[in-house]
Amino acid sequence: MTGATGLTTARQPDPPATPRGLPRLLASVREDARPTSLDEHVRRYGSTRDAVTGPALISLVEASGLRGRGGAAFPTGVKLRAVAAQRGRPVLVVNGVEAEPASGKDRALLRTTPQLVLDGAVLAAGAVGAQEVIVGIGRHAIREREVVAAAIDARRRKRIDGRVSLRVVVAPDAFVSGEETALLQFLNGGPAKPTFTPPRPFERGVGGAPTLVQNVETLAHLALIARFGAPWFRELGTPAEPGSALLTISGAVARPGIHEIALGTPLRELLTDAGGATEPVSAYLVGGYFGTWFAEPAARELLLDEEHLAARGGGFGAGVIVALPATTCPVSEVARVARYLADESAGQCGPCVHGLPAIADSLARITIGEAHDQRLARWLTEVRGRGACRHPDGATRFAASSLDVFAGEIEEHLRYGRCAASDRRVLPIPARGRDRR
Amino acid sequence: MSDVLRVNPIACEGHGLCAELFPERIRLDDWGYPIVDPRPITPELEQHARRAVDSCPTLALLLARTHTNATGAAVGPGRPRR
């Protein structure tokens, strides 16, 4: 700084400002989308030296009301406490698999603000007494893996993490490989397929140790809670679900991509944020491929939080929203997704192995105007809750909601063999042959 | 505290023996896999339940301990104890 005397004085860096309003997680993302460096990150948010650490952080996370952002909205503080209460030194697994095709928020965080995620991981590890942190990232997320590996190196050079060591593990990116027991079985040298619980991960995970599995975004929030506190966290969101959340919106909107909102925000506001609709929309898929459809225009009044959506038969899931253009045939779209979900069954549980293909076949018949199997409705309820993991629950919820919301279009298909809409594809399906092991 | 039936769907091979032995609480789906009644096992049914559990060739049928809430509904899947 140059003073009035013309002498230069040592410039004190401005203390990092407590983030007010939005964005929070995305506050340090660079214009050019290159990863925020460790220095830039510390300049924006401050160092973890000034954060609440160790067991005290567990109470703080409980007070914050933070819930997991990986899809199940489970209270993070409860999980931290359960892991800390186990005998043996725990391990922390950062779930960055994000195999949900229409989701991109976890990879966006890893790519643009890796130090925020790693801060959260190291802080959570310290809270439960873990010294080993494993970051699981999908095989196709090559850029993210490079960025995170470089970010870990930068931390190592500065020796900021004490006894905690971090490493990246490449995980398969089949749909169910991000399910926590599947990821753990893979880390233990087995196939990336879910296991029967109990034992739950907090009891027995990596190498048999109590294991805390948290979603990438959950840990990014935790890193900020440790710095700015629980009341700060609760300045946004609802009392039951405080804080902000990342959403991935795609389909017929002007600015598709990642948006940070306060939980409980009306869909209408998110749509404005996303530049509005580019063409008429028939319905919105909320919560991804385990989620549900809401028809236009009532959908706009939905509030985006788990409590509100669950009361309407849906869920926030991992924050995926797709605006389906009115000109796209919803029946063929949902049939394609149902087939994809059936193909992505890990092939272990009878009801999932037989039920999901039967449901997909039924939906496929509707698209060509053939009557669907009369047993379809029964299958949709019978298959639910009978797999080792929640894959069949999500797949049947999606199918049931599709039958309900698109009943008119289905009627049209059954009557005329097709509908008036085009078969332009909007819902993404990964190429077949993605690795599963 | 009482017990509920649980199936380990990874281990279950759909032999259907359990439904034959314990039709009061187990029926089969269209592919031969068991659908178990989620209500806690009452003392009168205890013996039938035990027999079904002990007869499953893949050890997939379990009696899991559960807590019941104020309304008598089973809470949580519980830990198997076969």
Ligand SMILES: Cc1cc2nc3c(=O)[nH]c(=O)nc-3n(C[C@H](O)[C@H](O)[C@H](O)COP(=O)(O)O)c2cc1C
């Ligand atoms: C089929 C299936 C796939 C899942 N995939 C992911 C995933 O890719 N990433 C993730 O964080 N959680 C995924 N989950 C949820 C995880 O099992 C787990 O709940 C989560 O990682 C816990 O972290 P959180 O409490 O921070 O959300 C999946 C769950 C299911 C049933």
Ligand code: SF4
């Ligand atoms: S329910 Fe389906 S996806 Fe889940 S473990 Fe069983 S077979 Fe695999």
Ligand code: SF4
């Ligand atoms: S007897 Fe065992 S393997 Fe056979 S259907 Fe019943 S639970 Fe499954």
